[in-house]
Amino acid sequence: MFYGPAGTTHVELVIAVNSRTITTIGGNTSGSLNGAYYNGDGVYRKTVTRASSRIYGYGRPAYTGGAYVPPSPSLDWQEAMLQQLPTLKRGASGEHVETVQGLLAARSHPVTLDGDFGSATEAAVKAVQRWGGVTADGEVGPQTWPVLLRVK
Numbered sequence: 001m002f003y004g005p006a007g008t009t010h011v012e013l014v015i016a017v018n019s020r021t022i023t024t025i026g027g028n029t030s031g032s033l034n035g036a037y038y039n040g041d042g043v044y045r046k047t048v049t050r051a052s053s054r055i056y057g058y059g060r061p062a063y064t065g066g067a068y069v070p071p072s073p074s075l076d077w078q079e080a081m082l083q084q085l086p087t088l089k090r091g092a093s094g095e096h097v098e099t100v101q102g103l104l105a106a107r108s109h110p111v112t113l114d115g116d117f118g119s120a121t122e123a124a125v126k127a128v129q130r131w132g133g134v135t136a137d138g139e140v141g142p143q144t145w146p147v148l149l150r151v152k
Helices: 077-083 095-106 119-132 145-149
Strands: 013-017 021-029 042-049 055-057
Touching: 077 145, 095 119, 095 145, 119 145
Parallel strands: none
Antiparallel strands: 013 021, 021 042
8 A cells, every 4th residue: 555645655565454444564664643654663553544545545566477376285375365264153243254244245235344243244144155055054164255255
């Protein structure tokens, strides 16, 4: 993510995005979002609102030959990524639930992006599971994440 006029003030790596915020990791920063956010003493994780006027834009390096993905002895990179995702069910809360809700909303399922896995989220998950041909149990786990992320 690039900050400042013409994106020339500061750069940070985006590590998470939800409906309201962007989480980044940046070096040469003070970690402060109120005041100076660069020319600091370390590397910090920060969360900024998506509507922040400090954000100039986004980009990624133009790697020659594509981006490097480290090899896994027995899994392709998508399977390795999916194994790191939690299993979520009714009663769960937090940023992973909000990510699921965002994916459901993007597929026209009526859910509130509140980070709470309630009955509406469960019903929408079951609908996506039926569409994706996996067991419609209302839980987001190893069989459902690929359907939501459309990686298989």
